[in-house]
Amino acid sequence: MKMRALKIGAAALLGLGLGTGIAVASEGGHIEAQEWSFAGAFGTFDRASLQRGYQVYKEVCASCHSMKYLAYRNLQDIGFSEAEVKALAAQYEVAQIDDAGDEEMVPAKPSDHFHSPFPNDNAAKAANGGALPPDLSLLAKAREGGPDYIYSVLVGYHEAPAGFTVPEGKYYNAAFPGNVIGMPKPISDDQVTYADETPATVHQMAHDVSTFLMWAAEPKMEERKRAGVKVMGFLAILTIFSFLTYRKVRKAVHGH
Ligand code: HEC
Structure with a gap:
């Protein structure tokens, strides 16, 4: 125990960070520690996993969660080409004021930030039974356990234990603090079809999207290490x- 504390202290002191291989018990939630390619002083992001994770975000999470600190061009960092990023951005529309002073909708450019699903927090809450789906840009750094926590929330939907009452419109989740969450189980097997033919199991999708969210929260991690x-x-x-x-x-x- 003492050795571990010393190790963590030393790594933190040197600004290396030990990664996330340490199991963390957050308030009430059960967090499953995962193996991450980016853990440890020499860890790097797995590019294929990052791209699959973006696909999961885009096809599943983006209907409720914004990632407003990311611009489409940031996706070049995870291996998308300039042309691919341009095409990805153009799938969304942004408002622009034309020469006559009128607002018109035009295809988003690579420099535009990710499209948000709701105009503001109130609209987001109203659509989600009063629970706010938090912006995911920095969540991996904002929560104790980081990517382990996100992974655990995604796989943490179980039958509530006997005697535990889950309020109407809420769900039991083993990892979420208090075990009652307003997010319906977002992923099930084969929810997405991966271009690289990786089987889209719940575990795989949760792992990939957590990797993607870790990169989003700390895109310069590799340089720092x-x-x-x-x-x-x-x-x-x-x-x-x-x-x-x-x-x-x-x-x-x-x-x-
Ligand atoms: C149908 C809408 C919806 C979808 C789809 C959805 N979420 Fe959520 N999510 C929510 C809501 C609402 C909350 C807030 C729950 C609460 O506070 O009880 C939430 C909470 C979370 C949390 C916990 C946040 C915290 O504050 O600690 C995580 C992590 C999360 N979502 C990740 C994801 C990921 C990753 C995906 C895609 C795989 C996803 N969500 C898909 C609605 C959604």
Whole structure:
């Protein structure tokens, strides 16, 4: 236990972050720790999983959850080409003021931010039985457990235990704090068809979309880790040189 605390402390100090391989017990919710390609000091995002995760977001989650901090062009970071991003953006419409001062709807450009499903929070709540579907742009960093938490919420729909009453219009969820959630079970097997033919199981889709949401919340994670590793290397070399200098000085002073 002490070792683990020390390890976490040391990694945090160096700005590396240990990733998310640690099981976390959040208030009332049961969180299942997953294996993530991006965990650890050398972890990187799995591009195929990111692209599948975007597909899940787009085809399933985007009907309720906005991701307003992301622009379509950000998708180039996860391996979509410029032309693909242009085509993806053009599937949505944005309002624009034309020369006559009138508002017209035009296809979105890569620089536009992701289309939001509702005009504002009130409309979002009204459509969801009073529960607000939070913006997903930063959720992976905003919740304890991060991607493990998101994964666990998505797979956490079970029969409520005996004696547990779930209010009308709400659902039992093992991971959500308080175990009562306003989101109906969003994914079931084969909900999407992956272009790369990966079987779309609930586990796979939950894993992919959580990976995508982690990238969205911290798109520069890989750069940060690379910088951290460089700093470690630099410190290691500095330590060796300091030791050699110390030996030299000691020899000069003591003769051994
Ligand atoms: C039918 C609308 C709907 C769909 C589709 C939907 N959600 Fe939700 N989601 C909600 C609502 C409403 C809440 C708020 C629940 C509450 O507060 O009780 C929510 C809550 C959540 C939470 C918990 C948020 C928190 O505050 O901790 C996560 C995580 C989440 N959704 C992820 C997703 C993902 C990922 C998808 C796509 C696979 C998705 N949702 C699809 C409506 C939806």
